[in-house]
Amino acid sequence: MIVNEQVAVDHGLKKDEYAKICELLKRTPNITELGIFSAMWNEHCSYKSSRLHLKKLPTKGKKVIQGPGENAGVIDIEDNDAIVFKIESHNHPSFIEPYQGAATGVGGIMRDVFTMGARPIANLNSIHFGSPQHKKTKNLLRGVVHGIGGYGNCMGVPTIAGQTSFDSSYNGNILVNAMTLGLVKKDKIFYSKAAGLNKPVIYVGSKTGRDGIHGASMASANFDEKIEEKKPTVQVGDPFTEKLLLEACLELMAGDSIIAIQDMGAAGLTSSSVEMASKGNLGIEINLSKVPCREAKMTPYEIMLSESQERMLIVLENGKEEQAKKIFDKWNLDFAVIGKTTKSKKIELYFNEKKVADIPVNTLVENSPMYDRKWKKSKLPKKNKIKKEDIKHLKIIDTLKKILANPNICSKEWIWQQYDHTVMGDTIQKPGGDAGVVRVHGTNKAVAASVDSSAVYCWAHPLTGGKQVVCESFRNLISVGAKPIAITNCLNFGSPENEENMGEFVECVQGISEASEYLKFPVVSGNVSFYNQTKDEGIKPTPAIGGIGLIKNYNKMITMDFKEIGNIALVIGKTEGHIDQSMFARNILNEKNGPPPEINLFNEKNNGETLLKLVENNLIKSAHDVSLGGIITAVAKMCIKGKKGINLNKPKYLINEMEYFFGEDQGRYIIEINKKDSKKVTDILNKNAVHFDELGTIIENEVYINDKTKVTIDELSTSNKSWLSNYMSK
Amino acid sequence: MKSSVITFPGSNCDRDMDVALKKFGFKNKMVWHADAELPKSDLVVLPGGFSYGDYLRCGSMASKSKIMQSVINFANSGGLVMGICNGFQILVETGLVPGVLLRNKYLEFICKNVFVKINDKQNKYFKNVNNDVLEFHIAHNEGNYFCTNDQLKKIEDNNQIAINYCDENGNIEDQFNPNGSIKNIAGIFNKEKNVLGMMPHPERMIDTSLSGEDGSIFFKNLIKNLK
Numbered sequence: 001m002i003v004n005e006q007v008a009v010d011h012g013l014k015k016d017e018y019a020k021i022c023e024l025l026k027r028t029p030n031i032t033e034l035g036i037f038s039a040m041w042n043e044h045c046s047y048k049s050s051r052l053h054l055k056k057l058p059t060k061g062k063k064v065i066q067g068p069g070e071n072a073g074v075i076d077i078e079d080n081d082a083i084v085f086k087i088e089s090h091n092h093p094s095f096i097e098p099y100q101g102a103a104t105g106v107g108g109i110m111r112d113v114f115t116m117g118a119r120p121i122a123n124l125n126s127i128h129f130g131s132p133q134h135k136k137t138k139n140l141l142r143g144v145v146h147g148i149g150g151y152g153n154c155m156g157v158p159t160i161a162g163q164t165s166f167d168s169s170y171n172g173n174i175l176v177n178a179m180t181l182g183l184v185k186k187d188k189i190f191y192s193k194a195a196g197l198n199k200p201v202i203y204v205g206s207k208t209g210r211d212g213i214h215g216a217s218m219a220s221a222n223f224d225e226k227i228e229e230k231k232p233t234v235q236v237g238d239p240f241t242e243k244l245l246l247e248a249c250l251e252l253m254a255g256d257s258i259i260a261i262q263d264m265g266a267a268g269l270t271s272s273s274v275e276m277a278s279k280g281n282l283g284i285e286i287n288l289s290k291v292p293c294r295e296a297k298m299t300p301y302e303i304m305l306s307e308s309q310e311r312m313l314i315v316l317e318n319g320k321e322e323q324a325k326k327i328f329d330k331w332n333l334d335f336a337v338i339g340k341t342t343k344s345k346k347i348e349l350y351f352n353e354k355k356v357a358d359i360p361v362n363t364l365v366e367n368s369p370m371y372d373r374k375w376k377k378s379k380l381p382k383k384n385k386i387k388k389e390d391i392k393h394l395k396i397i398d399t400l401k402k403i404l405a406n407p408n409i410c411s412k413e414w415i416w417q418q419y420d421h422t423v424m425g426d427t428i429q430k431p432g433g434d435a436g437v438v439r440v441h442g443t444n445k446a447v448a449a450s451v452d453s454s455a456v457y458c459w460a461h462p463l464t465g466g467k468q469v470v471c472e473s474f475r476n477l478i479s480v481g482a483k484p485i486a487i488t489n490c491l492n493f494g495s496p497e498n499e500e501n502m503g504e505f506v507e508c509v510q511g512i513s514e515a516s517e518y519l520k521f522p523v524v525s526g527n528v529s530f531y532n533q534t535k536d537e538g539i540k541p542t543p544a545i546g547g548i549g550l551i552k553n554y555n556k557m558i559t560m561d562f563k564e565i566g567n568i569a570l571v572i573g574k575t576e577g578h579i580d581q582s583m584f585a586r587n588i589l590n591e592k593n594g595p596p597p598e599i600n601l602f603n604e605k606n607n608g609e610t611l612l613k614l615v616e617n618n619l620i621k622s623a624h625d626v627s628l629g630g631i632i633t634a635v636a637k638m639c640i641k642g643k644k645g646i647n648l649n650k651p652k653y654l655i656n657e658m659e660y661f662f663g664e665d666q667g668r669y670i671i672e673i674n675k676k677d678s679k680k681v682t683d684i685l686n687k688n689a690v691h692f693d694e695l696g697t698i699i700e701n702e703v704y705i706n707d708k709t710k711v712t713i714d715e716l717s718t719s720n721k722s723w724l725s726n727y728m729s730k
Numbered sequence: 731m732k733s734s735v736i737t738f739p740g741s742n743c744d745r746d747m748d749v750a751l752k753k754f755g756f757k758n759k760m761v762w763h764a765d766a767e768l769p770k771s772d773l774v775v776l777p778g779g780f781s782y783g784d785y786l787r788c789g790s791m792a793s794k795s796k797i798m799q800s801v802i803n804f805a806n807s808g809g810l811v812m813g814i815c816n817g818f819q820i821l822v823e824t825g826l827v828p829g830v831l832l833r834n835k836y837l838e839f840i841c842k843n844v845f846v847k848i849n850d851k852q853n854k855y856f857k858n859v860n861n862d863v864l865e866f867h868i869a870h871n872e873g874n875y876f877c878t879n880d881q882l883k884k885i886e887d888n889n890q891i892a893i894n895y896c897d898e899n900g901n902i903e904d905q906f907n908p909n910g911s912i913k914n915i916a917g918i919f920n921k922e923k924n925v926l927g928m929m930p931h932p933e934r935m936i937d938t939s940l941s942g943e944d945g946s947i948f949f950k951n952l953i954k955n956l957k
Contacts, residue, residue, distance in 0.1 A: 149839050153869070154780040156742020240740050240783025332739065418839045420869045422931075423778075425746040428939045439939070554939065 001031045011038035011214075017369055024363040032300045032349065032357045039214075039267035039305055040274060040364040043530050048369045049496035050528045053509045061522040063485050065186065071112040071263065072182075073524025074189060075486045077550050081440055082186045083447055084118035087126070087179035087490040087546040089529035093234040094176040098143025102127075103151040103237040104309055105178040110155060111263040114246050115312065117190040117253045118182025121424060122438045123152045123159040125178050126451045126490070126544040130171030132407055132727060137166070140174050142728065147237075148178070149418045154239035155246070158427050159419035160436025163451050163544075166407045169459075172534030177490040179451055179546040183440060190253060192262040194280030194315045194341050199259055201273070201284060201339040202321070204328050205245050205311035209294035211236050212268070212307025241310040241333070248331040249312065257320035264311040270304045272313040273339075274347060278365040283344035288351040292334040300349060300356040315341060375502035380461050384580050384594045391658050394588065396632070397711045399662070401719040403583050403629045404636060410723040432641075433560055434479035434625060437551065446554035448482035450547050455540035457596035460581045462504045462541055466511020467599040471666060473547030474519050475625035478608040479669060481558040481615040482549030487516060489526040489545050494538020496530045504541035505530075512543060518601040519608075521547070556615060560624040562642030562672055562698050567621055569638075569646060569695040571631060572685070573607050573668030577659030583629045584662035603667040603691075610688040611669060617684070619677050626668035632661035632705075634670050635695070639703060640717045647704040648696040670695065731756050731956050733773040736801065738763045738792045743778035743815065743931065750933035751775070754949040763795040772956050773810045774801055776817030778869070778931060788831065788872045789819030798824060810854055810956070811925045815870055818917070818927035827920050827927045828885060829877035834870070835910025841869040843941055844908055846893040846916045846930060847900045853923035854955045855892065855948075863900045864893075864944040866916075866930030868908060873929040875911035875918070882912065892917035892926055 001007070008018035011034060021037050022028055029037060043049060059067035065082055066074035072086035090105025110120045125148055130137045141164075152159045157180070212235035252258060260280065262272040269291070277284040288300050294308070316324060321337060328335035342348070347364070349357040403409055416431035428446060429437035435450035452472045458465030470487065477484045489512060494501035516523055532539045551557050562569075579585050580594025614620050622642065626634045639645055651660040673681050685692050696704075704710045733756040737744045744760065751758040751773075759769050768774065781792035792798070798820075805811045805826050813821035821827045834840060847863050848856045877885065885891060894914040896902045907914045909929075917928025935945030 146838075153839055153871075154740070154742075154783065156779060238783065240780060240785065243740055243742065243780070243783075417842055420839070420841045422841060422867055422869060422934045422941055423742060423746065425749060425934055425936070425940065 003028055003031055003034050008034060011035065012042055013038050017041060024367055032304060033359055035301045035305050036270050036357060036359060037364065039270045041368050045267050045271055046368040047528055049371050049373050049530060050505065051370050052372055053506050056509065056513050057523045058513060058517040059522050059524060061486065061520060064522055064524055067524045068526060070191060071115045073486065073488060074116065075524060075548065076186065077440065077445065077447065080186045082184050082189065083548060084113050084116045084182040084184055085180065085488055085546065085548055086112050086525040087177055087451065087488045087544060088527045089490050089492060090176045090178065091174065091492065091529050091532055094144055095174050097234040098140050099147040099150065100234050100236050102144040102147030102176050104235045105176050106148050106151040107237045107239060107242050107309055108265050109178045109180045110157065110242065111265065113180045113182035114249055115190065115261050115263045116184065117188050118184035119250060120157045120180050120182045122181045122436060122449060123157050123178065124436065124449055124451045124546060125162045126453055128165045128167065128170050128175040128542060130166065130174065131168040132166050134168065134171045138728065144176055145415050145418055151237055151239045153420040155243050156423050158421045158423050158438065159416065160421055160427055160438060161431050161450055162416065163453065164412050164415060165455065167455060167540060169540045172537065173532045173539055175492050175532065175542055177544045179488065181447060181449055181548065188253065190258060190261050192260050192276055192279055194260045194276040194282050196259060197341055197343055199318060199341045200316045200321055200337045201286065201341065202314040202316055202324065203291055203311065203336045203338045204314060205333055206238065206241050206308055207292045207294040207334055208298065208303055208306045209308045210298065210302055210306060213302060213305045235307045235309050237309050244331040244333055245310050245312065248328050248333055251327050252324055257317050257324055258314055259317060260315040262313050264313060266307065268305060268307045274361060274364050276313065276315060277347060277361045281345065283342035283346045283348065283361065284339060285342050285348045286339035288349055290336050290338045292336055300351040373496050373502045374499050375506045376499040378462055378503055378507060381593055381595045384591055386579060390589055391656065394658065396657065396661065396705055397709060399588055400632055400636060401716065402588065403633055404716060404720040405723045406583060406587055407723060409583065409629055409633065411721045412724060413721065414724045414728055428554055428557060429480060429559060434476040435482065437480055437557055439554055444553050446551040446557060448477050448480045448549040448551060450476035451544055452476065453542050453544040455542040456581055456586065458504065458508055458543065459540040460594065460596045462507035463511045464596050464599055466508035466543060467515040468596065468666060469543055469545045470512055470515035470519065470521060471599055471604045472627060473545045474521055474604065474608055475669065477547050477549035478611050479558065479560065479623045479625045481556050482551045483612060484519065484521050484547055484549045486522050486524045487545050487547045489523055489543055491526065491528045492532050492539065492542040492544065493530055494533040498538065501538045508541055508543050515601060519605055558615060558620055558623045560622055560638050560641055562638045562644040563621045565644060565698050565700060567672050567674055567698045568678065569635065569670055569672050569698065571668060571670055571693045571695050572611060572690060573603060574665065574691040575631065575653065575660060575663060575668065575693065576665050577655035577663035578665045579659050579663050582662060582664040584658065597664050597666050599666050606688060607667050607669065607690055610685060610690045613684055614681060619673055619681050620671050621674060622672040624670050626670060628664065630662040630664055636703065636716050638670065639713050640720055643713060645699045645702040645713055646696045647699050649694060650706060652693065672698065731772045731953055732770055733758045733775060734761045734769055734771040735775045735777055736761050736763060736797055738781035738795060740781045740783055741777050741779035743933065746933045747775050747777045750936050750945065750949055753936060755953050761797060763792065763797050765797050766800065768800045768804055773812065774804055776813040776820050778815030778817060781816055781820065789816060789823040792820045793823035802826065805925050808922065808924050813927040814931055815929055818929055819872065821925065821927040826925045827918050828881045829875055829918065831872050832874040832876050833872050834874050839871040840908050843867050844930065845896050845898050847896040847902060848893055849891045850889050853919060855926050855952060857955050859947060859951050861947060863896060863898065864947065865942050866932060866944060867934045867941045868930050870929055873909045873911065875915040877912060885918065888921050890919045890921065891915055892919050892928060
């Protein structure tokens, strides 16, 4: 095939990008080379629109062993233990083919983690769908949940937490973000940097097929009406093979024969070989005839661009080939020596003894395009004034029930019951709480993990929204008694070529930076997903933050269920009744304008750290952060979980009762304490200048708001638990 | 007491079972599916997971693996063989216990705590367990026990049902059946009651921090009965 500008454009390259390729090579690329450039230079692999801004993220800290740039981030959890973790998007494939798209998303992120030598110990996910009324939503939700479960369950890795939301902006573009945590010894972490000359380059895992060719390019373009035609670009997962690959890799890693290892994810053999060579400042020579292929007559172009799953590329020490092969034979996996490292600093490919590609590595990586896209700053919207007559007719209990049954608040048990969340025998906090918690096997330590996003806040004001998501993650970890350590982010946005979408990205990233810097909660890994839009309509900006925290003694873990009658509940943090962009404003008043709640980073940090002091002194019986739906929703959830009621005190503030109960001011928690500890607790709170109010006393079975207004926990529980299962069974 | 846990390609509850058996005093060995000989054992466990990716039929390929001939001989000579979840599916495929396991009635994977009522205590597994009802944990996609009417009659005549799904008070009713199993069957013995297949995972219920502790009751009792 003759390569020209049109062929390049068909590969998703811009005309000037094609001109630059010709200039760098000082010739016209052949079709295989063009394919390789298109794979490396697309948005998904090159981060060409985001690189400039991602540099601003704080990525360092005392506990950070490896920040962004590797397969995943690594943090220190003491005693020579480390946690490897990352979140990644698989949005486009999941919309086209929900089961396989979601399944291979889970498979891909687990591979990123065990590539570094870590055994995966927990999975999480953040999934976002269109309006429940949209005709595709139900099938997409079912398919995605089955896919996530199908892969994770088979791997034997528990899915311990997650987040699901519905919003019409995802009607034509759902989001599927998968996160994995793995456990590794600090001195046995593996990296992707090749080193040494003439070292054998090994291919292991599944055979290469024609699936997923151009997957990464597909993920770097807008959707249009021809999207169904792109089904063949979705990869097909085989979790069984991945389980074998995991065990085989960990067995090989127990020895000392691996120099570098890299999984074949987006852009398959192309990106894995280029990244290894680039990081090691070396060249790699590959004989494509030796690559194990599933189908006959695959061309070099197809072999290089296939995104077949469950494959790894390894640079071995010389002479270790036989020993390594034995392990992969034992696990019935393909093993082939396909090339070697060279000093040429080029990617040189041979096929049937002919050279089919010859590209300097730096042209693919360092010289890849980087854009300073135009972006638009967003203004803080004006506050709305709630009119008395709008809320006069509202009854607090009915409103609470409506909010508890809202698709974005209701119990997601229908989803997480389909995920094995108890395999590996260390899950000590299941889905449905503030964070999932797994023990570090055989120790007293536990790791807490949470994944959060607040698209509505980010849409209303990206800078505030970006900060809020980081704070929410911080709070969720604090609520289970964990000390927050680091985060991973999955930045889901519309087209970077649209100034407004680009502005949302830039300002969300800035918000994330500010909060993570202040809270000493650095970003150690992540992924950017642009072009989440169909035709001209972009999604609401949806940065998802995955946070990790450490619990040194798992007996001190906190859960959110109210524990004992007679205990008292406090609200930590100040309640001012911010109602704009709240569940209440948007869903009950139908008011979609206004600013999101403000973030005060000092209070966030101070409140959270003080709470950890209370946990350390065994003074907290249960805790839950106040988020969507405000105080009353948080309290109702603690009641439902604990099968207990509460007698709420009359609010002291001058604000309206609705604003008091449903306002979404940030930096707040509800904690349960024993009456006899009251003085100790208030002393610590006062000493640290933490604002608190006494909320009420825990009683049996009913929520009393004032003497006249009450509701049973069973009623609240029914409102909360029935929406999703009813929706899915209709 | 010596136990052996078989690891098949795709097993993923083998480590959990190893941890549980050791916790309650077994000297456990992990045995690779391609081995020919079983080590000397008082108990052999086929663990949960997705042996051979559940391809063809759950448990079917594992039932033909090399070690299984030794396991079958061991069972036929009266040795204790317990299959949990995928292990139960493998046992069914070998014919050591009757019946088959179909996909769950609602076609969804289920992971949750369930109550089971012990139907028979005249066997090494449940003898001397004080409780009649235990809280166990299930996590499966194909646990819907099915057999023919003739088989069911034999099973009942021989009192081969080990445990049934029930509520916390031991009521065996349809609404407490998580997967559509005939007669709420959660576990079943062979005729001689030395082979037990069950869907619930006792190994996930062995300390207060996990889903519960009723698995501890099961294992403590099991090792006592073997001594």
